[in-house]
Amino acid sequence: MANAEEKKTSLFKIPNYPAWFGADTAMLTGSAVHWIVISLMAYELSGSVTMAGWFFTIRGIMSVVTQVVGGAFVDRHDHRTLLLAQSGICGLLWLTMGILYATGNLTFMRFMLLCLSSSAIFGLLDGTSNAALITVVGPERYAEAESLNQGRDAAVRMAGSPLGATLYGLWTAAPFFASALCDAVAFACSLSLRLPERPEVKEAKPGVRAFLHDLIEGWQWVFASKVIVSAVIIMGLFEFGAFAMRQAINLEMVSTGVDPLLISLINVISGMATLVGSMVSSRVCDQVPVGRGVVLILALTALGYVPLVFSNSYATVVLSTIVSSLPMPLFAALVNGFVFSKTPVDRQGRTRAAVMTAIMFFGSGSGALAGELLPRIGFHGFVMAMLVLVATSVTLAALNPRIRAIPASPEWDSVSL
Numbered sequence: 001m002a003n004a005e006e007k008k009t010s011l012f013k014i015p016n017y018p019a020w021f022g023a024d025t026a027m028l029t030g031s032a033v034h035w036i037v038i039s040l041m042a043y044e045l046s047g048s049v050t051m052a053g054w055f056f057t058i059r060g061i062m063s064v065v066t067q068v069v070g071g072a073f074v075d076r077h078d079h080r081t082l083l084l085a086q087s088g089i090c091g092l093l094w095l096t097m098g099i100l101y102a103t104g105n106l107t108f109m110r111f112m113l114l115c116l117s118s119s120a121i122f123g124l125l126d127g128t129s130n131a132a133l134i135t136v137v138g139p140e141r142y143a144e145a146e147s148l149n150q151g152r153d154a155a156v157r158m159a160g161s162p163l164g165a166t167l168y169g170l171w172t173a174a175p176f177f178a179s180a181l182c183d184a185v186a187f188a189c190s191l192s193l194r195l196p197e198r199p200e201v202k203e204a205k206p207g208v209r210a211f212l213h214d215l216i217e218g219w220q221w222v223f224a225s226k227v228i229v230s231a232v233i234i235m236g237l238f239e240f241g242a243f244a245m246r247q248a249i250n251l252e253m254v255s256t257g258v259d260p261l262l263i264s265l266i267n268v269i270s271g272m273a274t275l276v277g278s279m280v281s282s283r284v285c286d287q288v289p290v291g292r293g294v295v296l297i298l299a300l301t302a303l304g305y306v307p308l309v310f311s312n313s314y315a316t317v318v319l320s321t322i323v324s325s326l327p328m329p330l331f332a333a334l335v336n337g338f339v340f341s342k343t344p345v346d347r348q349g350r351t352r353a354a355v356m357t358a359i360m361f362f363g364s365g366s367g368a369l370a371g372e373l374l375p376r377i378g379f380h381g382f383v384m385a386m387l388v389l390v391a392t393s394v395t396l397a398a399l400n401p402r403i404r405a406i407p408a409s410p411e412w413d414s415v416s417l
Contacts, residue, residue, distance in 0.1 A: 011137060011141065011144065011145060011148065014136065014137055014141075015136075015194070016136045016193055016194055016195065017136050017137060017145075019189045019190070019192045019193045020129075020132060020133060020136050020189075020193060021152075022185070022186070022189035023083055023087065023129070023185075023186040023187075023189035023190045023193070024129045024133075024149075024186075025152060025156065026087075026182045026183070026185040026186035026189060027086070027087055027090070027129070027182065027183060027186045028152075028153065028156050028160075029156050029160060029182045030090070030091075030094070030178070030179040030180075030181075030182030030183050030186070031160075031179070032156050032157050032159070032160020032161060032163075032164065033160050033163055033164040033167070033175050033178050033179050033182065034094065034164055034175045034176060034178075034179045035160065035161065035164065036161045036164050036165055036168075037164050037165075037167075037168050037175040037176075038115060039052070039056070040168065041111060041172075042055045042056070042108075042111070045106065045107065045108040045111050046108045051108070055112055055115075058112075058116065059115055059116060059119045060119075062116050062119040062120055062123065063119045063120075063122055063123040064123065064357065064360060065123065066119070066120045066121075066122075066123030066124045067123040067124070067126060067353050067356065067357055068353060068357055069124070069215060069353075070123050070124040070125060070126060070127060070349065070353055071127055071215075071218060071349040071350035071351070071352060071353025071354065072211060072214045072215040072218055072349065072350050072353075073124055073125070073211075073349070074125065074127045074128050074131055074348070074349025074350075074353075075131075075214065075218065075346055075347060075348065075349040075350055076211070076214060078195070078197075078198070079128055079131055079132040079135065079195055079198075080132070080190060080193045080194075080195050082125050082128040083125075083128055083129065083132065083186075083190040083193065084187060084190045084191065085125065086121060086125040086128060086186075087183045087184075087186035087187040087190060088183070088187050089121055090118055090121055090122075090179075090183050091179075091180045091182075091183030091184050091186075091187060092180075093114050093117055093118050093121075094118075094176045094177070094179040094180040094183065095176070095177065095180035096114060097111065097114050097173075097176045098173040098174075098176035098177040098180065099173075101172060101173040101176065102173045126352075126353075126356075127348065127349040127352040127353055128349070130340065130348065130352060131345070131348035131349050131352070132193070132195060133145060134340055134341065134345065134348060135195055135196065135345060136195070139340075139341030139342070139412075140341070140409065142336075142337050142340060142341045143285045143286065143333045143334065143336075143337025143338075143341070143409050144282055144285055144286065144333070144337075146285075146332055146333040146336050146337050147278050147281035147282040147285050147329055147330070147332075147333040148278065148282055150274060150277070150278040150281065150328070150329035150332050150333065151274070151275045151277075151278025151279060151281075151282070151329060152278075153274075154270075154271040154272075154274035154275045154278065154329075155271070155275055157267075157271055158267075158268055158271035158272070158275075161267075163178075164178075198345060198346065214350075215350070218347055218349075218350025218351070218353075218354070219350065219354050221347060221350075221351075222347075222350065222351050222354040222355070223354070225417040226402055227339075227402050227403070227406070227417050228339060228351075228355065228417060230396075230400050230402060230403055231335060231339065231355075231403065232355055232358045232359060233393075233396065234294075234298075234393045234396050234397045234400075234403070235335070235359055235393070236358065236359050236361070237389050237390070237392055237393035237396070238298060238301075238389075238390055238393035238394075239359055240366050240389060241366075241386040241387065241388075241389035241390040241393070242301070242305070242324070242386075242390060243366045244366035244369055244370050244382075244386050245305055245308070245370075245382075245383055245386045245387075247366060247370040247371075248370040248374055248379060248382050248383065248386070249266070249308070249317055249320075250263065250266075251370060251371065251374055252312055252374070252379045253266075253314075253317070255374075256312070258314060262314060266317065266318070266321055269318055269321050269322060269325075270321050270322075270325045271325075273321065273322045273325035273326045274325050274326075274328060274329060276326065277325065277326040277327060277328060277329040277330060278329035280326075280329075280330065281329040281330035281333050282333075284330070285330060285333040285334065285337065285409070286408065286409045286410065287408055288330065288334060288408055289406070289407050289408045290334045290335070290337075290338050290406035290407065290408065290409075291403050291404040291405055291406040291407070292404065293330065293331075293334050294331065294334055294335060294397055294403065294406075295394065295397045295398045295403070295404065297327040297328075297330060297331045297334075298331075298390075298393060298394045298397055299394050299398075300323070300327055301323070301324045301327055301328070301331075301390075302387065302390045302391060302394055303323070304319075304320050304322075304323030304324035305320055305324060305383060305386075305387060305390065306387065307319060307320055308320055308379075308380070308383045309380055309383050309384055309387070310380070312379050312380070337409060338406055338409075338412060339351070339355070339417070340352070341409075341412060342412065342415075342416065342417045343417070370382065373385070
């Protein structure tokens with residue numbers, strides 16, 4: 001755990017943090033490299049848009065289903081062991097895919113089986129890295145670490161997709177070998193981790209009945225917290241509206257003939273704004289009261305989408321993208337920092353699984369809604385409709401005394417979930 005003296009030092013001087021950061025960054029890089037390639041390969045191997053579409057649907061379902069039970073799995077097992085398993089198994093899967101393609105033996109069914117296996121591992125063990133992080137840095141520096149993660153994630157995603165596309169152009173199998181190499185680096189970094197033993201791992205009872213008991217108990221604990229339930233509803237409504245507007249922006253630009261290069265630059269601009277926002281967040285996240293900060297950030301982000309009601313020009317889209325992306329790292333640092341620093345170590349996995357699954361439930365269907373309503377009510381009408389949802393989430397946050405009362409991180413000991 002980080003002590004009071006370590007608060008004055010860089011995160012990278014905390015024992016085990018460099019190893020954790022290396023492992024997490026390597027796995028994220030591997031995912032970013034093959035992310036765009038997977039969609040290209042799905043169509044190339046199946047030869048059917050319909051089959052490729054079903055492939056992504058099934059893959060998404062696999063991740064959600066395994067994530068539901070994954071939280072309990074993470075809480076019942078040693079985090080270092082799980083990080084080794086995640087990087088090792090995924091590395092072998094991508095290595096196998098590269099070899100099969102290079103030798104001409106990669107059929108669509110084999111490709112689908114390997115990708116579904118990867119999705120299952122991701123869903124099952126997704127919470128491991130974050131659960132290990134709070135053990136490494138301690139609750140008092142988790143918000144700062146989350147801010148750094150947000151910037152790192154933005155940088156990796158900005159570089160990962162172009163790198164994957166470049167490797168794919170040089171040799172189709174190259175991105176899979178690159179992903180396997182990244183997972184090998186993550187495995188090596190995880191080997192050097194030295195995490196304290198957790199009593200709950202030794203005390204975990206074997207068997208399906210004991211596992212189900214832990215699973216249900218964890219979800220009951222999460223949804224007994226009025227703060228977490230309120231946060232999930234607020235974030236769910238906001239994410240639904242914001243994601244639907246982002247989908248509508250893409251569809252509008254495609255339908256109005258905007259150059260594909262300019263469309264792709266929107267993601268780059270969003271990533272750059274997020275990177276800048278993370279730098280600011282890492283400096284101020286310990287000083288900002290969580291409740292009032294969340295309300296202000298949601299309101300500012302909502303205002304960033306308002307110009308789209310009046311104009312769908314490229315300049316307006318860029319402006320809205322920047323304004324809505326800049327404060328997101330601070331938002332994630334405040335919300336995740338408070339919730340997960342107040343969550344006991346033995347419930348980290350289940351809490352993350354429950355929160356993420358609930359938010360994904362709220363957000364599901366927003367892309368389909370954009371596709372259905374845009375031709376009927378137009379872009380500006382759709383943005384207005386989604387702004388109503390976003391404004392509702394801001395209002396709920398502003399009127400909720402439990403949310404508003406959450407203080408800055410130095411005072412978190414005085415409040416509970």
